[in-house]
Amino acid sequence: MIALEDKTLFDGLAAFMLVSVRLGAMMLAAPFYSAAAISIPVRVLLTVTLSIVMIGAVPVPQVDVLSWQGAIALGREALIGIAIGFVMQLAFAAITVAGEQISFATGLGFAAMVDPQTGMQSPVIAQFLSVVLVLVFLSLDGHHVLLRQLAASFSVLPLGGTSLDPKMWLAILQSAALVFSAGFLVALPVVVALTLINLVVGMLTRLAPQMNIFSVGFPVTIVVGLVLMVVAVPGIGQTISGLVEEAARRMREVVMAGAGA
Numbered sequence: 001m002i003a004l005e006d007k008t009l010f011d012g013l014a015a016f017m018l019v020s021v022r023l024g025a026m027m028l029a030a031p032f033y034s035a036a037a038i039s040i041p042v043r044v045l046l047t048v049t050l051s052i053v054m055i056g057a058v059p060v061p062q063v064d065v066l067s068w069q070g071a072i073a074l075g076r077e078a079l080i081g082i083a084i085g086f087v088m089q090l091a092f093a094a095i096t097v098a099g100e101q102i103s104f105a106t107g108l109g110f111a112a113m114v115d116p117q118t119g120m121q122s123p124v125i126a127q128f129l130s131v132v133l134v135l136v137f138l139s140l141d142g143h144h145v146l147l148r149q150l151a152a153s154f155s156v157l158p159l160g161g162t163s164l165d166p167k168m169w170l171a172i173l174q175s176a177a178l179v180f181s182a183g184f185l186v187a188l189p190v191v192v193a194l195t196l197i198n199l200v201v202g203m204l205t206r207l208a209p210q211m212n213i214f215s216v217g218f219p220v221t222i223v224v225g226l227v228l229m230v231v232a233v234p235g236i237g238q239t240i241s242g243l244v245e246e247a248a249r250r251m252r253e254v255v256m257a258g259a260g261a
Contacts (some may be wrong), residue, residue, distance in 0.1 A: 100123055151251065175254065
């Protein structure tokens with residue numbers, strides 16, 4: 001007969017709480033897992049199930065979760081999980097920024113629908129690029145990469161700690177630049193082409209003021225923008241693939257920076 005002592009049960013409960021807090025915080029911040037289409041009960045069930053699976057592979061800490069030290073440890077686990085998910089979320093934010101820039105350049109900024117990822121309205125081109133990103137993300141096993149990175153973080157940042165290296169916040173800020181640089185690179189070819197078209201329309205208006213060029217310039221811009229999107233989709237897909245891989249690399253850097261490495 002196996003006898004379980006109160007201390008053993010309490011330590012196991014503490015470990016489960018710490019693991020579930022880190023995992024649950026990651027799912028709240030990470031893409032795909034935080035999508036509006038995934039209900040809260042499903043997230044809770046997934047968090048509990050994965051926490052039970054992971055708890056056997058992590059060392060059980062000697063932490064009293066009812067003390068001030070335990071509260072600080074729980075807050076630390078939440079910050080680690082949010083940091084891991086937030087870095088990958090930056091890749092999705094970069095594509096949203098690119099889609100909005102292309103939408104405004106083509107004149108489709110007013111055509112907005114509810115984004116299934118965030119539950120908020122966004123331009124249709126931004127939603128199209130978001131769908132492409134989700135497909136690329138799943139094809140690269142990005143949802144598994146998040147879980148593997150979280151599992152690996154337990155060896156770099158063990159449970160029960162009460163501090164994080166300040167370099168972790170610097171690494172997150174550096175990763176935030178990914179939104180602007182990647183979004184700019186994705187939208188640059190289409191935006192530049194549409195800008196040239198608008199310049200041509202403006203020159204024609206100056207050369208022939210009696211012609212109502214703007215009445216045909218708007219639909220021409222939309223048609224050309226859609227054609228450019230069709231042509232640019234293969235290149236955008238490759239850029240998105242590299243963006244997801246870069247976000248995964250930066251996730252590892254953030255975790256290592258949190259440990260002072």
